[in-house]
Amino acid sequence: MAGPIINDTPTKTKERQITIDPITRLEGHGKIEIFLNDQGNVENAYLQVPELRGFERFCIGRHVMELPVLTNRLCGVCPAAHHIASTKTLDAVFSAKPTETAKKIRELFYMGQFTHSHIAHFYALAAPDFVLGPSAPANKRNVLGVVDAVGVPIGAEVIKHRSYGQKVQEITGGRATHPVFGLPGGVSKQISEEERAQMEEMAKSCIKFGEFTIKLFHDLVLGNKDYMGLVLNKDAYYLETYYMGMVDKNGKSNFYDGDIRVVDQDGKEVEKFRPEQYLDVIAEHVEPWTFMKMPYLKKVGWKGLETGRGNGIYRVGPLGRINVCNGYTTPLAQKEYEFFKKTIKDLGVTGPMHFTLAFHWARVIELQYAAERMLELVGDKTITSDDIRGPFGQPKEGVGICEAPRGTLIHHYASDKDGLCTKINMIVASTNNYAASNASVRQAAKALIKDWMVSPGLLNKVEMAFRCYDPCHSCGTHSLNGGPALEVTIRRKDGSVLKTERNF
Amino acid sequence: MADALRSSVKRLVLGVGNPIGTDDGVGIHVARELKKLDLPGVEVEELPASGLELLDMVVGYDKVIIVDAIKTRGGNPGDFYTLTEDDFVRSVHGASPHGINIPTALAMGRRIVPEQMPRELIFVAVEVEDIENVSDKMTPKVAKAVPRIVEFVEERLKSS
Numbered sequence: 001m002a003g004p005i006i007n008d009t010p011t012k013t014k015e016r017q018i019t020i021d022p023i024t025r026l027e028g029h030g031k032i033e034i035f036l037n038d039q040g041n042v043e044n045a046y047l048q049v050p051e052l053r054g055f056e057r058f059c060i061g062r063h064v065m066e067l068p069v070l071t072n073r074l075c076g077v078c079p080a081a082h083h084i085a086s087t088k089t090l091d092a093v094f095s096a097k098p099t100e101t102a103k104k105i106r107e108l109f110y111m112g113q114f115t116h117s118h119i120a121h122f123y124a125l126a127a128p129d130f131v132l133g134p135s136a137p138a139n140k141r142n143v144l145g146v147v148d149a150v151g152v153p154i155g156a157e158v159i160k161h162r163s164y165g166q167k168v169q170e171i172t173g174g175r176a177t178h179p180v181f182g183l184p185g186g187v188s189k190q191i192s193e194e195e196r197a198q199m200e201e202m203a204k205s206c207i208k209f210g211e212f213t214i215k216l217f218h219d220l221v222l223g224n225k226d227y228m229g230l231v232l233n234k235d236a237y238y239l240e241t242y243y244m245g246m247v248d249k250n251g252k253s254n255f256y257d258g259d260i261r262v263v264d265q266d267g268k269e270v271e272k273f274r275p276e277q278y279l280d281v282i283a284e285h286v287e288p289w290t291f292m293k294m295p296y297l298k299k300v301g302w303k304g305l306e307t308g309r310g311n312g313i314y315r316v317g318p319l320g321r322i323n324v325c326n327g328y329t330t331p332l333a334q335k336e337y338e339f340f341k342k343t344i345k346d347l348g349v350t351g352p353m354h355f356t357l358a359f360h361w362a363r364v365i366e367l368q369y370a371a372e373r374m375l376e377l378v379g380d381k382t383i384t385s386d387d388i389r390g391p392f393g394q395p396k397e398g399v400g401i402c403e404a405p406r407g408t409l410i411h412h413y414a415s416d417k418d419g420l421c422t423k424i425n426m427i428v429a430s431t432n433n434y435a436a437s438n439a440s441v442r443q444a445a446k447a448l449i450k451d452w453m454v455s456p457g458l459l460n461k462v463e464m465a466f467r468c469y470d471p472c473h474s475c476g477t478h479s480l481n482g483g484p485a486l487e488v489t490i491r492r493k494d495g496s497v498l499k500t501e502r503n504f
Numbered sequence: 505m506a507d508a509l510r511s512s513v514k515r516l517v518l519g520v521g522n523p524i525g526t527d528d529g530v531g532i533h534v535a536r537e538l539k540k541l542d543l544p545g546v547e548v549e550e551l552p553a554s555g556l557e558l559l560d561m562v563v564g565y566d567k568v569i570i571v572d573a574i575k576t577r578g579g580n581p582g583d584f585y586t587l588t589e590d591d592f593v594r595s596v597h598g599a600s601p602h603g604i605n606i607p608t609a610l611a612m613g614r615r616i617v618p619e620q621m622p623r624e625l626i627f628v629a630v631e632v633e634d635i636e637n638v639s640d641k642m643t644p645k646v647a648k649a650v651p652r653i654v655e656f657v658e659e660r661l662k663s664s
Contacts, residue, residue, distance in 0.1 A: 058524065058638040073524045073552065120556055124604050143604055147615055155616045163560050178552050 004133030006226045008457035013040075032462065034445050040452030045445040047438045047466060048290045059424045064093055064395060064415045068182045071411065071426065079178045080113035080169055081404030081429075082411075084256070087182025089411040092276070092398025096185030101385040105187050107256040108199070108377040109172035109179065110402070114255060114370035115206055116165025117405040118363050121470045122213065123158045126360050129464055130220045130227070135457025161209040164202040168374065171195050186389035193384050203375035207332065210368035214336055217364045222343070230357070230461075232347065236447035237356040237465060239307045240265045241436050242297055242314035245321035246403045253325035253369065255403040261324040262297065265309055267351035271297070275399040278410055282427065283312075285435070294435040295427055305439050313439065316407025316432040317469060318362035323352035328365070330372035336365045356440050359468040366405075395419045404429040406470050430471045440465040514566040515661055516547045516622075520606075521573055523552070526639045527581070527632035527646045530653075531571040534630075537654045546661055559609040568622040569657055570606075574629035581633035582649035584656070586626055628657060 016036045037043040055074055059067060068086040072079035084106060091098060098106070124143040128136075131146045140148075147155035173179030174189060181187045191199075221227045231237065247261045248254040262271035262281070271281050284293040285302045296302045296312035303311040314320070328334045340361060344353050353362075377383060395415035402409055407429030414423035430437075444465035448458050519535025522528045532550050539548040551561055562568045574585070592607035604612070613621050630653060633643045641647070 055638050070524065073522055079552070124556070143608060144611055144615060147612065152616055155612070159556070159559070159612070159616055162556060166557065166560055 004131060004220075004224070004227070005136040005457075006133050006230065008135035008455045010453035010455035010458055012452045013454045014452070032441055032445075032466075034449065034462070036449070036452065040450070042442075042446040042449050045442040045462075046289055047434075047441045056424050056426075059421050062421050063419050064090060064413055064421050065184075065419065067411075067413060067421065067424070069178065069180055072178050074426075078113075078117065078404050078406065078429075080110065080173065081402060081406075081409050083173070083179045083182055084110055084113075084402045085400050085404070085409045085411040085426075087184070088257075088275075088400030088402060089398050089413055090182070090184035090400070092400055093395050093413055093415055094184035094392035094398075095394075095396070096392035097390050098186050099387045099390045101383060101387045102186035102389065103257070104377050104380065104383045105172050105189075105191060105388065106182070108374060108383065109169055109181070110256050111370045111374035111377065112165045112168030112172065114165070114366060114405055115374065116162045116169070118367040118370065119158060119162040119165065119209075119213075121405070122217075122360065122363060122367070123162075125467065125470070126363075129460070129467075130217075130360075134230070134460045134464060135455070138456060138460075141460070157209060157212070161206050164206055168199050168202060168378075171199060183389065184392045188388075190386050190388050191384050193381075196378055196381065196384050199378045200375065203371060203378050206371035207368070207375060210364075210371045211332065213364050213367055217361065221360070231355055233447070234355075236444045236461070237440070238354050239315075239356060239436060239439055239443065240309075240354050241307050241439075242270070242300070242312065243320040243323040243352055244314045244316050244408055244432065245324040246401070246408065247325050248329070250329075251326035252329045253321050253327070253366075254329075255366075255370070257402070260401060260408060262314060263324050263352060265351065265354070267323065271299075275401040275410070278399060278401070278412070278427075282410075284427075292431055292434050294438075295432050296435065305435060305442065307436070307439050313435045314432070315436045316429055317359060317405075318366050319353065319356070319359045320407055321403060322358075322362040322365065328369045330369050330376065332372055333365055333369035336368060340365065356465060357468055359470070363470070397423075406430055407432050430469070433469050433471070437466040437469045437471060440469075515545060516549065516562065516565040516568045517657060517661070518549050518551055518558070518561055518568060518570045519572075520551045520558070520570055523550075524638055524640050526634040526637050527630075527642050528573050528635040529640070530573050530630045530632060530642060530646055530650070533642065533647075533650055534571045534628075534653050534657065537650060538657060541654075541658070543658065543661065555604040555606065555609045556612075558606055559613045562610075562622055562625065563613065563617060563620045565622045567624045567661075569626055569628060569660060571628045571630065571653065571657065572606075573632040573635060575632055575635065579631040580645075581631050581643060582645040583631040584649065584653055585629045585631075586660075587629050588626055591627075626660065628653060628660075 031048050032045060033048060034045045035043045059070060062070065068083050068090065071086045072082040074082055127146045128141045128143065131149050132141050169179060172191065173181045181189050242262055242264055244260060244262045246254050246258045248258045259272050259274060261269060264270050273281050281298055282295050283298040284295050286293055297314055300312035307313050327337050397414040399412045409429050410427040412425040413421055416422050441462060444462045448461055517535060517538055519531035521531040523532045535548050535550050549561055551558055589607065589610055630649065632646055
């Protein structure tokens with residue numbers, strides 16, 4: 001197999017506005033606008049996001065019990081996360097305490113979600129850059145090119161284990177993609193011993209696959225000095241932000257339940273809050289050029305898209321979680337976490353890991369954790385108990401938070417006495433990351449595009465700066481037309497289109 | 505994915521879309537109507553996602569009909585077309601930030617598990633009007649087309 005193609009040859013552009021337009025959803029998509037100055041360097045760059053409109057309005061007046069299955073329709077990418085956040089919100093709305101069995105089943109389901117989601121991101125979306133190279137020809141830089149490069153047997157393992165994640169969700173959640181099992185105080189479906197045993201075998205296999213993935217990451221990225229040069233390019237992929245993520249009572253990373261911890265640029269804890277306190281910590285900024293809001297830390301304040309100590313921009317997701325936690329509760333994930341900490345310490349990093357592309361490393365550690373935690377939960381035979389539903393009270397207002405694969409996910413509902421929804425607010429993971437991903441795009445564009453010199457590989461490297469966040473900006477559901485992966489529109493100064501180039 | 509239970513059922517209708525995405529839900533609505541008919545030997549499923557999830561669903565079947573929304577320039581809402589994987593050759597790619605699309609997922613299946621992929625796979629693509637707004641109701645022209653689409657799919661299931 002030929003080595004990855006890290007760099008290509010840039011050519012001069014005469015245009016002052018470059019658009020990277022990743023059309024991936026019929027319902028809407030994000031695009032990057034890059035503006036050049038008179039010297040042909042980047043003046044500014046924006047990640048613009050058109051959003052699906054009217055979702056909150058659609059929910060008002062509905063019974064709150066419907067929301068776990070309605071809010072998960074918001075998105076075809078992470079419906080399981082919305083279902084869990086929504087179910088936890090119903091726990092709060094109905095003052096319901098889920099039974100121990102119900103909590104285990106929910107978390108087991110959720111480990112299935114993380115397994116499938118992180119496998120899909122790493123192998124289908126990130127691996128083309130790592131295996132084939134960011135500057136490889138676009139018609140090869142995709143998941144099929146990865147399969148060609150690594151071989152069909154490995155491709156089959158990817159498909160199999162991602163499918164195991166789906167299967168665990170299907171068994172526990174009723175459906176693989178849009179689950180229906182969450183109820184206030186519990187779940188609707190008990191697990192049989194036969195199902196438990198089936199999932200136990202899948203979990204064991206997923207652990208082995210997690211180990212394989214970590215090794216692959218070591219070989220492909222850590223073992224390649226050109227990649228490490230890219231990863232450690234401080235001009236292009238480095239932001240000193242705050243970080244946010246969920247931790248258990250011992251400060252270990254947890255995806256299902258716990259407090260939300262926020263650390264500063266040195267790793268010092270600056271906030272630790274329960275879900276119902278989120279409005280004391282987070283405020284949202286609005287920019288005129290995008291539909292998506294930009295959350296920030298209220299006490300620090302909003303100072304624009306510049307990052308640093310004086311500005312309340314924070315990051316969530318795998319990088320946020322690994323930077324706020326003290327480690328993982330499972331042995332293999334913990335072992336890799338310790339290796340991660342040692343490696344970055346050797347690079348001179350003593351506090352949080354601010355290098356943006358480290359999202360990918362954190363993600364493969366989380367894949368290992370999800371598989372190990374899955375086995376812990378499913379290996380506990382009490383998970384088949386019929387004690388799956390606790391009592392609940394009268395509806396009122398409540399907040400529920402979980403960690404979506406892409407980061408902290410907040411749902412907040414208010415109900416009238418009949419259970420009808422009177423207010424709904426959601427801050428989704430990619431929204432939490434929106435200001436930071438914008439800053440990352442701007443930073444990468446400024447560092448990589450100089451003196452009018454542009455190439456598909458350079459533009460892909462700009463896109464890599466936000467792809468690693470695993471963004472899910474449009475809550476779309478599917479795409480039959482399969483739009484282009486990357487479309488660059490070069491505009492005249494007056495904004496009219498001079499030419500369009502597609503890299504596929 | 506290698507779900508042994510699936511091997512005994514050879515025909516699948518898969519409605520793809522978002523049931524609260526206005527016309528985007530047409531595939532789901534068609535699937536729900538077909539399910540009511542309880543056609544012998546035919547599985548009917550809904551899929552509100554794309555990409556690898558779709559690959560999971562179609563593996564193990566001989567014949568698959570996917571019903572989904574499509575928007576073409578100048579198209580009339582409610583019209584529908586029959587397409588095959590070959591019609592999407594130019595759409596096969598995967599380096600998007602969000603996920604891989606249906607043609608890419610199918611191409612991946614044909615590469616990795618060719619013996620488990622459907623021998624016949626067709627898309628019934630329904631021309632839609634509104635996929636922007638949130639609603640569980642389709643626009644009138646698309647809603648009116650649903651019985652015709654159901655009838656068409658039923659006929660296609662018979663021919664093999």
